[in-house]
Amino acid sequence: MADRLSARLRQDTRSAHEAARANGFLDALVTGLLPWEAYADLTAQHWFLYEALELAARTMADDPVARAFVFPELVRLPALEADLRFLHGPRWSYRIAALPATTTYCTRLRYAANSHPIGFVAHHYTRYLGDLSGGQYLGRGVARAYGLNGEGHRFFIFDGINPDALTTYYRQLLDTLPWSPYEQDEFITEVLEAYRLNIAVLDDLRRRWT
Structure with missing residues (x-):
């Protein structure tokens, strides 16, 4: 049904998807046009973002709404740290730094995701x-x-996960949320903000490496 939250999300974030793809940094990575250090830099920025998000998940794990979205099997920090050890060696934590856009993203994520389930689910979903x-x-x-x-x-x-099945289940969870139309609007607004912040990180990476 068109009025389902998951359907609204797909419709309202379509232009944000297109803007992220138009950035060009990720396409340059997958075609091997950039040095491996550019990929290592992306991995480092992911570490800062997921540290903030997964700490928020601990905070929100007892929230009656947010806890349904805390999937232990999705946790990415151990995988990111393994990647960074491979890319930078055992002293990887001394060799990475957050870009300005990443710092801004993390600040917003911590504020939104630790204060209200709407903000947490918005950033978790994105x-x-x-x-x-x-x-x-x-x-x-x-x-x-x-x-x-x-x-x-x-x-x-994602070991032991069927990405398509989990994505379908996740969207079903969104459609069962007891949010008013106003709260749904607030959620979509925060999702769009998360997209904007992510694109800003990609822009910083593109300027650095292309």
Whole structure:
């Protein structure tokens, strides 16, 4: 039905999807046009973002609404840290830095995701459903472009998960949320803000590496 929250999301975020794709940085990665350091930089920015998001998940795990979206099997920090050890060595934490846009994104994410289930689910949805859909294409492309064979791209690998099935289940959960039309509008507004912040990170990466 067109009035389902999941359907509204697909419709209202279509232009944001297109804007992210138009950035060009990710396409340059999957075609191998950039040095491996550019991919390592993307991985580092992901680490900062997922540290903020997964700390928020701990905070919201007891919330009666948000807890339905806390999937332990989606946790990405261990995979990101394994990737960074492969890419930068055991002292990886001394060799990465957040870009200005990443810092701004993390600040907004911490504020929104720790204060209200609407903000948490908005940022959770934007990151993880992206990983389960377009992220799968990106992961395969990066592995092919940079000769990675299991190591260095674990972030994109969800062991024991069927991405399509989990995406379908996730959208069904969204459609059962007891939110008023106003709260749904607030949720979609925050999702769009998360998209904008993500595009800003990609813009910073594009300016640095292209």
